[in-house]
Amino acid sequence: MNRLSLISAALVIVVANTFALVHSERNRADSPEAELTLTNRELQSYNYSSPDDSGVTLHLVWTFWRTHVSYETSWLDRNKLQTLGFDCSRDPASPDAERFYQRQRPRKVFVALEYDGAAWRQWLESCESSIAPHGQFNYCPNSSHLVVMDADLDPIKLRALHPDRATVVILPALIRITNWTPDPQYPRQLGGQIEQIPTAIHVPLPFSDEFRRLNRSSQPPQPFRVHLRYGAFLEPWVTGVELGQ
Amino acid sequence: MNPQEAADRIRVLRQELSSEEVQSVLALTPDQLSRFDDWSREKLAALAQQFDVDTSLSQKRVSWGMRIVSTLGGFALCAAVVLFFMRYWGYLNTPVQLIIVILTPLVALAGAELVARRERTRYITGLLALVAVASFILNLSVVGDIFNITSTERALLAWGAFAMLLAYRYGLRLLLALGLLLLISYAAATYTSEMGYHWLEFYDRPEHFLLLGALVFAVPFVRPHVRNLDFPPVYRLVGALVFFIAMLSLAEGGVPSYLPWDAKNIERLYEIAGLTFSAGAIWFGITRSWNGIVNTGAAFFTVFLFTRLYHWWWDWMPKYLFFALIGALGIALVLVFQRMRKKMEVPA
Numbered sequence: 001m002n003r004l005s006l007i008s009a010a011l012v013i014v015v016a017n018t019f020a021l022v023h024s025e026r027n028r029a030d031s032p033e034a035e036l037t038l039t040n041r042e043l044q045s046y047n048y049s050s051p052d053d054s055g056v057t058l059h060l061v062w063t064f065w066r067t068h069v070s071y072e073t074s075w076l077d078r079n080k081l082q083t084l085g086f087d088c089s090r091d092p093a094s095p096d097a098e099r100f101y102q103r104q105r106p107r108k109v110f111v112a113l114e115y116d117g118a119a120w121r122q123w124l125e126s127c128e129s130s131i132a133p134h135g136q137f138n139y140c141p142n143s144s145h146l147v148v149m150d151a152d153l154d155p156i157k158l159r160a161l162h163p164d165r166a167t168v169v170i171l172p173a174l175i176r177i178t179n180w181t182p183d184p185q186y187p188r189q190l191g192g193q194i195e196q197i198p199t200a201i202h203v204p205l206p207f208s209d210e211f212r213r214l215n216r217s218s219q220p221p222q223p224f225r226v227h228l229r230y231g232a233f234l235e236p237w238v239t240g241v242e243l244g245q
Numbered sequence: 246m247n248p249q250e251a252a253d254r255i256r257v258l259r260q261e262l263s264s265e266e267v268q269s270v271l272a273l274t275p276d277q278l279s280r281f282d283d284w285s286r287e288k289l290a291a292l293a294q295q296f297d298v299d300t301s302l303s304q305k306r307v308s309w310g311m312r313i314v315s316t317l318g319g320f321a322l323c324a325a326v327v328l329f330f331m332r333y334w335g336y337l338n339t340p341v342q343l344i345i346v347i348l349t350p351l352v353a354l355a356g357a358e359l360v361a362r363r364e365r366t367r368y369i370t371g372l373l374a375l376v377a378v379a380s381f382i383l384n385l386s387v388v389g390d391i392f393n394i395t396s397t398e399r400a401l402l403a404w405g406a407f408a409m410l411l412a413y414r415y416g417l418r419l420l421l422a423l424g425l426l427l428l429i430s431y432a433a434a435t436y437t438s439e440m441g442y443h444w445l446e447f448y449d450r451p452e453h454f455l456l457l458g459a460l461v462f463a464v465p466f467v468r469p470h471v472r473n474l475d476f477p478p479v480y481r482l483v484g485a486l487v488f489f490i491a492m493l494s495l496a497e498g499g500v501p502s503y504l505p506w507d508a509k510n511i512e513r514l515y516e517i518a519g520l521t522f523s524a525g526a527i528w529f530g531i532t533r534s535w536n537g538i539v540n541t542g543a544a545f546f547t548v549f550l551f552t553r554l555y556h557w558w559w560d561w562m563p564k565y566l567f568f569a570l571i572g573a574l575g576i577a578l579v580l581v582f583q584r585m586r587k588k589m590e591v592p593a
Binding site: 006008009010017020027052054057085106108196201205233236237 | 392410
């Protein structure tokens with residue numbers, strides 16, 4: 001057997017790892033694209049180090065208008081969907097509209113998520129007016145304060161529109177066009193469903209030890225704050241963890 | 246003809262020549278018999294020496310057992326490596342995690358190479374090569390997790406290329422099938438991504454897989470395999486399975502098609518195409534003596550036929566009658582196959 005295939009196989013491993021490590025280094029090399037501190041409302045873990053998986057991974061939790069209000073008040077309307085590349089030429093109420101919009105695949109976009117800002121306050125107001133009458137008083141204020149507030153095909157353009165790097169983070173996402181009505185009594189309208197925002201954030205040592213010390217059985221859950229940086233490729237890393245009392 | 250097929254033919258010939266029935270019509274002189282016996286023994290011994298082929302039926306049975314055990318053992322070892330790492334990786338700092346995950350596939354590769362130089366049958370080599378591929382998949386997944394890298398389809402290319410290199414180096418059919426599936430997924434994901442969609446949506450448009458399955462099926466026609474003689478059937482089987490599964494999913498749910506027609510019309514088109522192509526696969530397999538393609542074609546022909554009948558009859562027909570008709574159709578198909586088989590009989 002000649003050695004070429006053996007060397008090639010080893011090279012595939014080395015090249016793939018080098019590519020990943022250089023990519024990661026370049027992500028973290030320059031000044032961060034965004035730097036913000038989130039709490040246990042925005043970062044949740046279903047499992048801080050289980051017997052089968054000792055790693056600690058947090059998951060970003062975000063809020064979007066669709067949760068409680070109709071598309072009429074959402075920024076992700078027909079005009080925005082058109083700028084994102086969707087074909088919105090068919091009347092949503094027409095008989096063949098369902099198939100026409102169903103055939104359009106989700107598109108790769110960038111979304112802006114604002115933490116604890118005007119978008120959150122607006123969402124809270126709307127949420128309380130629709131949910132509070134049903135008795136779920138704590139639901140709205142305890143939801144994630146990280147709200148998806150804009151989308152664009154170009155992350156640089158999106159950053160120029162939302163320049164505050166301490167409260168707004170830009171992330172890749174998918175948007176699926178939907179032909180939907182909040183109530184069968186009303187006509188169908190176009191809206192967007194946001195999917196596939198990268199939510200998993202690995203917590204390395206020594207920060208992961210802080211999470212292992214958390215009392216998981218305490219009620220209410222023990223609060224914490226996590227300092228995050230997002231790099232040139234919009235990929236995050238943890239720079240600090242503070243456990244609350 | 247591969248070495249195992251050559252050994253099988255000599256073994257069968259030896260058995261036939263020693264039977265009384267053949268001896269009654271083919272009388273060889275003792276000298277001829279002795280010379281044939283010596284030649285066939287030497288030939289089998291040489292094949293066994295060079296390729297470690299099975300020279301008796303008992304050996305063949307044991308080899309099948311070893312193949313199954315080594316494959317299952319390989320999968321179990323892969324699971325053990327992944328689970329062991331997951332159990333302890335959280336207690337290691339990032340440089341140590343990286344060293345372990347990068348070295349593991351390299352060590353498994355070195356192990357496979359060392360064993361391959363000592364072993365002709367390739368059971369343990371196959372097992373270690375499978376562990377090397379699984380470790381490489383774990384490697385890139387963990388590096389992606391550690392640095393929160395946004396997932397891309399390029400990992401599929403690296404994994405597929407690695408599996409293919411090991412398959413060709415050690416003559417491993419399981420890794421060839423795995424490598425082909427990874428490369429097919431990579432090609433579909435790249436096209437999907439180039440179209441402006443998320444790469445993970447690649448399974449959403451099965452028509453990609455019709456083309457890719459046909460391409461994989463055609464590879465052995467373009468690139469003859471002189472060394473790995475048992476690889477062309479793997480290409481054909483993987484290609485045919487990918488092609489027919491894609492066609493079946495389009496026949497059952499026409500919405501994800503590129504064709505700008507009504508979903509029902511697309512489903513009808515692919516149902517007819519599925520029946521035609523699977524019947525064609527049976528015919529093509531018979532003419533070329535490709536058992537795998539005959540069986541795959543027959544299985545998909547039956548599935549396409551029964552799903553069509555289900556759509557026609559299930560709603561308006563009593564269930565007992567539906568199953569009775571399916572049973573009757575099964576008998577009719579057996580009769581058709583029997584007639585086909587009879588036509589292929591060597592004339593007396």
